[in-house]
Amino acid sequence: MPTSPTPSTASAAADASGGFGAVVRHPLFWPVVALVALLAVNTAVRPGFLSVSILDDHLFGSPIDILRNCAPLMLVALGMSLVIATRGIDLSVGAVVAISGAVALTFIAGAPDPASTTTVFLAIGMALVLGLVLGVWNGFLVSVLGIQPIIATLILMTAGRGVAMLITEGQITTVTSAPFKTLGAGYWLGLPVATLVAFGVFGLVALLVRRTALGMLVESVGINPAASRLAGVRARTIVWTVFALSGLFSGLAGLILSSNVMAADANNAGLFIELDAILAVVIGGTSLAGGKFSLSGTFVGVLIIATLSLTVTNVGISPLVTPLFKALVVAAVTLLQSPAMRRKLAERTRRRGRTAPVPPSDKPADVSTDKVVA
Amino acid sequence: MTPSDAGAAGSTPDARPQDVRPVVEMTGISIEFPGVKALDGVDLRLLPGEVHALMGENGAGKSTLIKALTGVYGIDSGEILVDGEPHRFSGPGEAQAAGIATVYQEVNLCENLTVAENIMLGNEPRRFGAIDWPRTRRRAAEHLATMGLDVDPASSLGSHSIAVQQLVAISRAMVVDAKVLILDEPTSSLDADEVARLFDVVRRLRDQGVAILFVSHFIEQVFDLSDRMTVLRNGARVGEYRTAELSRTELVSRMIGRSMEVLEDLEVRTEHTVDTAQGAPFVQAVGLGRRGSVQAFDLDVHEGEVVGLAGLLGSGRTEVARLLAGADRADTGTLSVKGTLTRLRTPRAAIERKIAFSSEDRKGEGVVGDLTVRENIVLGLQAERGWLRPLPGRQVDEIVHRYIEALNIRPANPDALLRNLSGGNQQKVLLARWLATAPELFILDEPTRGIDVGAKAEIQRLVSDLAGRGMAVLFISAELEEVVRLSHRIAVMRDRRKVAELTNTDTVGVDDVVELIASGGDR
Structure with missing residues (x-):
């Protein structure tokens, strides 16, 4: 068979630029640059953008807004990262967000004492269990029945809002319940509770995934399902688990969203959050083709999207062109972090390097990334 | 290796009929890929009204030669004459225009279109620029009739079996009035009746004067169908033979490059004495089989024993391994592990019983x-x-x-x-x-394929060591020398069937195994 020359030789040559090169080649480099650039634009427009003050015993300012607003997306994108790593996708997260909020608020509204902590904990428990059940349903369709993930979760995506509508009986359910409001709008130690919960869960799962073998097995199934099966990996259980987790996290996201506005809107709660979550995962450097995933990448991706939303209002971009603006930024970040694009950039640097020679580095080429070892 | 080293024994390579001019004459074809000489001065000629089999082991250059003829690959040197005219095709389209049609192993048709649409696709009769559907269907029906096929042209292709789809693919190839029809492994997914039906069609085309190039790993089919064969080995032509004048044994030994006279080097063998008399076998298959994959077979492997599986590619070696490893489910027979009846439904079930399986498809399944x-x-x-x-x-x-x-x-x-x-x-x-x-049983399917000599030797030594320490090993390799050297017993597969089993002794050589592959079980 004819073998085409691999691009490894080109990039290996470009790698010899020492420490800075290693930083630039880090998969998180461009996403972080994008985030910093966005913050810089905001600060340029409004110099006090990054300042944080203390107001009413808690921290206050745009950065805190970003952290609080990104909480639901953070949770949804966490589940999405794991699902995408197994070559799947979960389109139903927005619907689960809506159902979860609807269940919690309808229960609280119907309870004799909406403000009691018992009621609130029961409501939260119910919503979480329901989220988990919906995730298990998705996982069943995908891993047991073998339906393609995009179709399997499309079922719940379209049906889910109808279910939420049935629960709220077509109304936008609103309640007054101080304990429940704490989850989405409260503060603890000066920080938004929503942020603490989302970041806490994110950190816990990130730890769990790398401390147990879940991460490795998820990646193995995503990279080569046939080899994983022969190696004895319970691919079905793994896929089922990640869909269940995605449902659970979406349920929690729904609780935070509905608690923030103290209303359950079956039609609009978490609308298009699945797309934002997929974007965040992709911006973070996890391939939609499955396999290797990066939770820290997803973390940065979520922050970028949350900052972007705030930038739109802060910079005063007309709502008419908001989607276009978002699309441009996302396209730029995605291109910058794509391996093909980075290879091109590396080649350009290399060509420039030829005209003005860079001192050779004594750092050996990194075997694990680029060199083909015979 | 040179093309001249094997042709001599007993056959008449130059059995050229004087009166017929070849439709296709390829001479001195060489193709080089970076670092590999894929074809080295290969000759091939196809005569009208003959079925010509192209034989050779995996990697011998069969598909490269076909691709050179059909214009998929450009040739570095050599000459291709079609009807006496020199040609250099730069794509399958040009080859087709010159009357060379190819039907590949996988059916390349549209399942959701009708039989008639598939046959006539791209060649539909037109009237005023639009497709003349009644005439299209009529023409398709005529083509099916010439081939003796009773298939409704208006039925959807997907509703037919793979065999019928294959025949439709041939009909499609013949729409352009092909003078040469290349059949690349057309029978690999067909059962016996379907093969017979395909062969009827092929013979009919042959009698109409079409030159047919037939590639198959099934030796019996080749002897059944072909009139003449060209054998390739390591990118070079070993010789051209009339099928009637070549025995199965001669064919196999030419394909793998060992004549019957050469004696095996006995020194490099491992110790052959293993006491299988004591105790039950670690794994014992009785009548194990799977429809469309491998016929029912008996096989047992004892602790500390290496059992080799020999046979040509596609003979059912891998299928046996997959059944024992739980990668495929058996639908007949029983399997016992350490004397206990078990059913291996998943690879995991096998792993739990300490059976490890290293697949031949390293990239796809490893x-x-x-x-x-x-x-x-x-x-x-x-x-x-x-x-x-x-x-x-x-x-x-x-x-x-x-x-x-x-x-x-x-x-x-x-x-x-x-x-x-x-x-x-x-x-x-x-x-x-x-x-x-x-693991207590290690199934190794082609563990040494495509790897360098040093690693190969290390893996062979490892297999020998593992068995020495009491592991049961099922060793599969296309390289018979390896199998003979390492195995205590050798099971021989042919045409998806276990045809023989022999206990390895110092007097057993590659030639004995070759003979069994070629003819075992028929006597």
């Missing part, structure tokens, strides 16, 4: 390329424990270090991505993955 060497080595062990019980880091390091050392994996870097290792080292990592699970 390597998890984007994971590191470390992760690939512990994957099997970790999968067995489940995700909730991660292996302690120190234990992982210890295991990984041990196998990198023991199997001499290069580079000795546990954090290298597996896809960046060479084929031989990837294979060693996969062996390490399985050895780490401490």
Whole structure:
């Protein structure tokens, strides 16, 4: 068979630029640059953008807004990262967000004492269990029945809002319940509770995934399902688990969203959050083709999207062109972090390097990334 | 190896009929890929009204030669004459225009279109620029009739069996009035009746004067159908023979490049004495089989014993391995492991019974390329424990270090991505993955294929050592010398059937196995 020359030789040559090169080649480099650039634009427009003050015993300012607003997306994108790593996708997260909020608020509204902590904990428990059940349903369709993930979760995506509508009986359910409001709008130690919960869960799962073998097995199934099966990996259980987790996290996201506005809107709660979550995962450097995933990448991706939303209002971009603006930024970040694009950039640097020679580095080429070892 | 070293024995390579001019005459065809001479001065001629079989082992250059003829590959040197005119096709389209049609192993048709649409696709009769559908269907029906096919042209292609689809593909090829029809492994997914039906059609076309080039791994089919054959080995032509004048044994020995006279070198063998009399076999298959994959067979492997599976590619070697490894489910027969009847429904079930299976498809079913060497080595062990019980880091390091050392994996870097290792080292990592699970039966399907000589020798020594330490091994290889050298017993497969089994002694040589592959079980 004819073998085409691999691009490894080109990039290996470009790698010899020492420490800075290693930083630039880090998969998180461009996403972080994008985030910093966005913050810089905001600060340029409004110099006090990054300042944080203390107001009413808690921290206050745009950065805190970003952290609080990104909480639901953070949770949804966490589940999405794991699902995408197994070559799947979960389109139903927005619907689960809506159902979860609807269940919690309808229960609280119907309870004799909406403000009691018992009621609130029961409501939260119910919503979480329901989220988990919906995730298990998705996982069943995908891993047991073998339906393609995009179709399997499309079922719940379209049906889910109808279910939420049935629960709220077509109304936008609103309640007054101080304990429940704490989850989405409260503060603890000066920080938004929503942020603490989302970041806490994110950190816990990130730890769990790398401390147990879940991460490795998820990646193995995503990279080569046939080899994983022969190696004895319970691919079905793994896929089922990640869909269940995605449902659970979406349920929690729904609780935070509905608690923030103290209303359950079956039609609009978490609308298009699945797309934002997929974007965040992709911006973070996890391939939609499955396999290797990066939770820290997803973390940065979520922050970028949350900052972007705030930038739109802060910079005063007309709502008419908001989607276009978002699309441009996302396209730029995605291109910058794509391996093909980075290879091109590396080649350009290399060509420039030829005209003005860079001192050779004594750092050996990194075997694990680029060199083909015979 | 040179083309001249084998042609001599007993056949008449130059059986050229004086009165017929070949439709296709390829002379001195050479194709070189970076670092590999894929074809080296190969000759091939196809005569009208003849079925010509192209024979050779995997990698002998059969498909390269076909691709040279059909214009998929450009040739570096040599000459292609079609009807006496020199041609150099730069694509399959040009070859087709010159009357050379190809039907590939996988049916390249549109299942959702009708039979008639598939046959006439791209050649539909037109009227005023629009397709004349009644005439299209009529023409399709005529084509089907010439081939003696009773198929409704208006039925959807997907509703027919693969065999019928294959015949429709041939009809489609003949729409352009092909003078040459190339059939590349057309029978690999057909059962006996379907093969007979296909052959009827092929014979009918032959009698109409079409030159047919037939490629198949099924030796019986080749002898059944072909009039003449060209044998390739390592990119060179061994010779051209009339089928009637060549025996099965002669054919096989020419394909694998060993004449019957050459004696095996006895010194390099492993010790052949293993006491299988005592105790029950570790694994025992009785009448195990799977429809469309391998016919029912009996096979047992004892502790400390290497059982070799010999046979040509497609003879059912891999299928036997997959049944014993739980990769495929058997639908007949029984299997017992250590004397207990078991059903292996999944690979995991086999692993739990201490059966490890290293697939021949290293890339597709073994390597998890984007994971590191470390992760690939512990994957099997970790999968067995489940995700909730991660292996302690120190234990992982210890295991990984041990196998990198023991199997001499290069580079000795546990954090290298597996896809960046060479084929031989990837294979060693996969062996390490399985050895780490401490198997009691190790099924190795082509563990030495496509890897360099050094790694090959290391893996052979490993197999021998493992058996010496009491492991049962099922060893599959296309290289018969390897099988003969390592095995205590050899089971021979042909045409998806176990045809013979022989106990290896110092007097057993490759030639005995070749003979069994060619003719065993028929006497």
